[in-house]
Amino acid sequence: MKTRKGLFLLLAALPMLSACSINKMVMNKVSDALTGSGSSDVFTGDADPQLVGDAIPFAIKMYESLLSQNPNHQGLLLTTGSLFVMYANAFVQGPADMMGLDQFDQREAAKVRAKNLYIRGTEILYRGLDNKYPGDKKTPKFSEATVEAGTLDPILKKMKKDDVAFLYWAVAGGLSSYAIDVFDFALGVRIPEMAAMIARAYELDPDFNNGALDEFYILFYSSLPEMLGGNKELAEVHYKKALEKTKGQSAGTYVSYAQSVCVPAQDYETFKINLEKALAVDVDADPSNRLVNIINQRKARYMLDEAYNYFSFLEYDDWDE
Template sequence: MDNGFVVLNEESDLELAEKSIASNLKLLEAMKKSDPTNKDLLQLLCTGYTSYALGFVEDTDVERAKIFYLRAKEFGIELLKQNKHFDENATLANFENSLSTFKKSDIPALFWTAIAWGSYISLNLTQPEALADLPKVEAIMKFIIKTDENYYYGGAHFFLGALYGSRPKIFGGNPEESKKHFDKCLSINEGKFLMTYVYYAKTYAVQIQDPVLFQDLLGKIDEMSEDVLPEARLSNVIAKKKAEILRNKFNELF
């Protein structure tokens, strides 16, 4: 099953990938019913639903994306709770302390749970109970940076760049930190993980109201082939699609 997702990540046909991921996710859920604590299944379900929502749902159906992100988060929490020290409802201090009990091998579970959790929060910014969890997601990503900052093409830096770049300063935004994390992410993935440019433009460039930078970042996506990173070809194809959607919103953003 792991190999199946590796092959999907290398796919360039969006329609084929969307149908394949959806069918694989339902198969995984069926398998989980007979083996509910299987770590590999929980990881694949968390990663799969997060990726599906981000790549194929969020831009066209926000309410449906919320459902999938929440489902992904719940699978991830199930996996993390196999560590007896972890409790998603703990106080922030106790939550942060529990992260030290995880090992480098736990980084995929932590990362994809945090991506699902953070994405769900980003679509529920008017819900205080959702926003209250954001410091915990931030704590997970900071732990990942300390433990293995290179994981998933510098993904924790990517997340923090988007987090600090998407909010006004009065609500915890920090354009300087956003830029620092995006630049570090690009350094780690050598500018080949094209989704980095999408969110750099969508968050930081919009926050500082720099239309030239915005167009320049999206232009880099146009210039590069999705094959620049074969093992993430699908993500790069999705990045190109998202870049076009974002470019069409230029007049709304500036």
């Protein structure tokens, strides 16, 4: 009798088990489709920054909704986290940096918002890395490993090429949030970990995203003090490598160099040359990066128009004429 009762309960549960299994399968299929190869081109290949800027918040919330149902899907974690970082950079911090002095309060509020968005994205990306490297009784999970304790390097050595995107976007979000608030000690103490992460990413795939890592290193090496890993000579090395890998068709390479190398050196002539080259980039030559080039060209135009704010020897009155 007990056997029959057990069999009856099992048979009764089968439809529910099948439904759960089917729902999970469908969710995985949807998640795979929305995060597969080329899915990001819908945003980065567009020629209308305002359209994309208006659409990304909805996309982020949609991906977050999917994540709530499928929390361990690596594609969703990568896409959602990177979208937070991209949106914060291109559509929150970027416009804030171009606000006038009379918009000080709005600019500062936007930067606080950008920092929070960077952190949200970074936390999601770290979840993805924790999924792949959860640790055990002897070793910590990825997000708790440190350079100081010697626990991060063994994990990084295990990583493969398909981890590079997670490393790149996690470091981009983390360092961008720190750049906004250099007095945030919790972020500052993680710079050695982020430096190790991006170095490992470069070892695994130096050509990731057509020179994206070299463009990152231009900013990294030129912006940080030497005690934190800054190195002007290496910034020059990666500038040349970025130009080579992008064939000179990335406006971001020129803008990054003008902003992070030429301005501190007060080298106006090289600053101007690089920004003019950024404006000369054919945005249709690389359709997958059309949007990024358009946004960087807007920044290049702004920096040229506002050059007197970057170079003390340029007089505003003369410039205005």
